[in-house]
Amino acid sequence: MKKILLITLLFSSTLFAKLNVATTYNYLAKITEAIGGDKVKVTCLANPKLDPHFVTPKPSLIGKLRREDLLIINGGQLEIGWLPPLLKSANNAKINVGQPGFLDVSGVIEMMDKPHIVSRAYGGVHPDGNPHFALDIYSVIPIAKLITLKLSIIDGANSATYRANLKVFEEKIEKLTQTLKTQMQSCPNRKVVQYHELFNYTIKSYNIESKGTIEPLPGITPSSKHTMKLINIMKTEGIKTILQDAYHEHKTAGFIADKTGAKVSIVPHDVGSIDGTDTLEDFYTMVAKRLCP
Ligand SMILES: [Zn+2]
Structure with a gap:
């Protein structure tokens, strides 16, 4: 009887377990929470009050990365100064670059300010162009669609939920985009x-x-x-x-x-x-x- 109970408990904890997702920045955490809803548990690595180029690699961040099923990053080299050593120390094969549990959202953005020559003489922090697309509300929906696709791939059982959440989110962001556009015209x-x-x-x-x-x-x-x-x-x-x-x-x-x-x-x-x-x-x-x- 005890054995049956244990198996049932184990099965239900796997069935209802949330997907552990880490994001490098807070805007990515908020988009992921909107799409993932109660199917995901989202952790943000960077403190949004500090410089996004240079996050202090605290041991607690390594501990967080060890538990994650998915890592979502801004990309465009914004994390180049701090994320690689954290990933190395966390040693979580699931979320390494190129693995199914890794997502770089800069892939859906047309990068601005690409340098003609990559050199330290042209400044040190934007070797691939300008990575600060997060500030533009027009970046949000393409990124949300990409996150929806990724969540649906690694957690297919909940893909209908993710797509339904995306629809609600898109409507909300589109409405706000129109309001702000009108406001900024004046x-x-x-x-x-x-x-x-x-x-x-x-x-x-x-x-x-x-x-x-x-x-x-x-x-x-x-x-x-x-x-x-x-x-x-x-x-x-x-x-x-x-x-x-x-x-x-x-x-x-x-x-x-x-x-x-x-x-x-x-x-x-x-x-x-x-x-x-x-x-x-x-x-x-x-x-x-x-x-x-
Ligand atoms: Zn910058």
């Missing part, structure tokens, strides 16, 4: 500068132009020569908006604002990176609002 400032090239995808979608970055090159600390050049550009072009992320130093942006009369706007780079951005909807609404302060 934004009077069509030219901005930014600290790091975090906002290129989203400003392009809203027909706003970036006229320069406070960093001379991606990942390179501002220099006074470059800062003075940027101030001149802003004065000549009448640029009144500086887009600043939450995790880089704000001093240089403040100095430039003083010299040009421009406003510094703190724009979130991920879900949960600043207050009031804890859901995907709140995040994209805040991004649009802060692009046009």
Whole structure:
């Protein structure tokens, strides 16, 4: 009798076990939760308040990666500085690059700012082009479709649920996209500068132009020569908006604002990176609002 009970328990725990999914960033966790619903247990590796290029490889992250059935990454080399050693230490064959339990979502994105020559002299952090497509609401549905496909492949028994969840999610995101598009059409400032090239995808979608970055090159600390050049550009072009992320130093942006009369706007780079951005909807609404302060 005990044996039968044990077998029943084991069988039901396998049958109703959730799929363990890790995502590198929080926006991917939120999309995966929306598609996976109660069939998945999602863990996010990076703290959304910190620099996404350099996540501290804490031992607790290795422990998390050991348990996962699926790993979903942004790709475009955004994780290159921190994820490979974690994956090596976790030694979980299921989620290694190229395995069924691994998904790189950059495959469905047309990458911007691809360098003509890959060299350290062109900045250190974006060797494959700009990986910050997460800030653009237009990236969400292609990524959600890819995640739906992956979940359906590795957990075929629940594929109808995943597809039904995608339909609801798509409707919600499409509605918000239209609202934000209309809202952004009336934004009077069509030219901005930014600290790091975090906002290129989203400003392009809203027909706003970036006229320069406070960093001379991606990942390179501002220099006074470059800062003075940027101030001149802003004065000549009448640029009144500086887009600043939450995790880089704000001093240089403040100095430039003083010299040009421009406003510094703190724009979130991920879900949960600043207050009031804890859901995907709140995040994209805040991004649009802060692009046009
Ligand atoms: Zn970057």
